[in-house]
Amino acid sequence: MHLACARRAGTITVAALAAFLSACSTQQVPSGLPSRQPAATARPAANTVPAQGEIIGSGETRVALLVPLSAEGNGGTVAGEIRNAARLALEDAGLDTLQIVVKDTGGTEPGASAAAASAVSEGAAMILGPLFAANVRAASVALGPAHPPTLAFSSDRSAAGPGTYLNSFLPGDLVRRIIAYAASQGVRRVVALVPNGPAGQLAEAEARRVLQASGGEVVAVGRYGYDNASMMAALQEVALSISDADAIFIPDGGNTPSVIAAALKGMGIDLSGKRLLGNGQWTSANLSDPALQGGWFADVDHARLNIFKGRYQQRFGAEPSVTASLAYDSVILASALARQGGAAAFTPAYLQTVSGFAGTTGTFRFLPDGTNERGYAVYEVTDGAARLISPAPASFTGGS
Template sequence: MKLWTMPGRRAGFLTGALAALLALGGCMGSDVPYGVPQTNGQSGFNQPFADNAPRQPATGEVIGSGDTRVALLLPLTGEGNASRIAAELKNAALLAMDDSGMQTLELVVKDTGGTTEGATAAATQALTEGASAVLGPLFSANVRAATPALQATQTPMIAFSSDRAAASPGVYLNSFLPQGVVNRTLTYAAGQGVRSVVAILPEGAAGDLAEAEARRTMQQTGGELTAVARYAYDNMSVYEAVQSVADAVRSADAVFIPDGGSSPATIVTTMTETGIDVSNKKILGTGQWTSANLADPALQGAWFADTDQARVNTYKQRYQARFGAEPSLTSALAYDTVVLVANIAKGGGGVQRHALETPVGFNGYTGLFRFNGDGTTERGYAVYEVREGRPQVIDAAPTRFGGSF
């Protein structure tokens, strides 16, 4: 049996994905039309200041000189990795402003310190200064802390948390919600004839979310989640989890392992080494698998859903050329968000909720996405098969909403 190591984590469960068209600096096109409605300057909600009203000077780092002021809330002085991630998001925003044109927005970067108190203060200050919208914060607790002030003025927020519970009307999450990638993997598998699935999941909140979505998706597609096992991060726990569902695995079409790092290979190897034949079973995963060793023989032929890596890699190459370091996937969310808001601002009338909720969605470096009225995000993911140690696209990410993936 393989020695257990704690799996790597990408932010937002992938971690942990503008045209409605975002021009993306001329580097990317899309056949989704830019679907933001034309306006006559009326917002459809109450903004704290009219765009043509005198504004007080902004507090924070100012990027751009546009008529529409937007605040970007980041944990620039936060503890741990928070400040590093914040620096990446700010760099991504700067790259987006370069591409969109410095005259499209006045982007004001504000430091939350990574705390709820800091998030509340930064959001309140942004409103006082006449921000048409707030981008960020990053952490779910900070999103919740900033929400009351923004909802009181119906000022939209586009935050980067992957906690679905942090979303609400007018508080949108441009992130990778775990439910979406689970749904994409299992829906595709069902379309290929998979009807019965056994899930082997980590203990904790991530496992809870994966189980709930797996049950819902399998029921929706006419299949069944026939058994579930949970494990902690040690060899004995994995062994016991595998043995507890051994009979169910033998009669199932597929085994679903949504965790990353060493988890997928360890679990599949444990099954084979304890006499469970999985040679005729489809192994299924999620975008967490980008942190796994896909060269492991145990994972060959497996399927998993993830963002369109070709687009993401284009973004990463541009970021590295500009800033000299490889960025995280999370930073691409900030790029897409700033370009989206800049394109909306070009139409006049500020950043409006009905424009953000356009049903045709947007296309960016993180792929196709759209905001729902409840603040959650739908995304278009590609499906990959592990072949010769590398992920190969077997079902491309969609280019528009409305049809099957």
């Protein structure tokens, strides 16, 4: 952030916060905060209970960030990115806006419980995290029924609940977006190839529901494990149905879409005229594969996300995962609420603002059951890259 922006951040009004940050970072950040003031509640005095953990910022309102910093593997890596993104967000909003206390859960349920209990004892107005679904549940139990609002980063919707909101990407929503778009373009008969397990079951069920609502159907389903025998068995199961289908739905990433396309062609199946459909995992696929050209997939707003990733990389020297963007948005939202009215502003009425917020990956809003709704875009694989063909919605209208 430019020095001039940093100097102004400490004194800017809440009403102008989103626009200010947009100008400084060349991207939109959470907006749509209620214009009314919170109920008359005295602003709490400065924190008197010593905080246990790394402290970011010097604000009067305290927020706890629960992440698995000491966890092995990818969990620890993502935790570091979340902490960095939180720091970047608070630098943008003004270091005097919040006091963020970083607490290491270790990636375990006992660790999450202990971190959550510690956060409450220290007077946290909001909990950000944990990352893993089991840790979110453990933290919710430790916090009790009247706990501070929590913005967790798990994509398992079963971890949501009253006061525990998921700021994440829920797989069913991505399926809904791509299948609904395909149906709007005349796709009626779809063959689905899904991985074994809960993710595949969810994708299959949501695809069936959306197609049935639009007059279409899933005509065949092949369920595979990640081994050659299982994959071939799944392809043989749907082979005869492909000739009469409009599209093939592959909600998986990595090399799976290319492997499936190559295997089907190797079986002598003509894929011409068959639209391949996918989800956000396709960003990890080989989009230069000729077999994937013309395929459609749903994902977050790449333009917004790439701006965030560029700023993060400039600040910390590495490209972050998309999860880091969720932490950035969460801190920006918490900062705006703190400026609006301190701890008194952290209420369900404010967090469940129907108009939602505009974040680093697009629009999002929290629902009363703790889940979220996000605006997703649709992309077409063209010349080895993702080309936007249906923009993400810029706002939400009406109720949830």
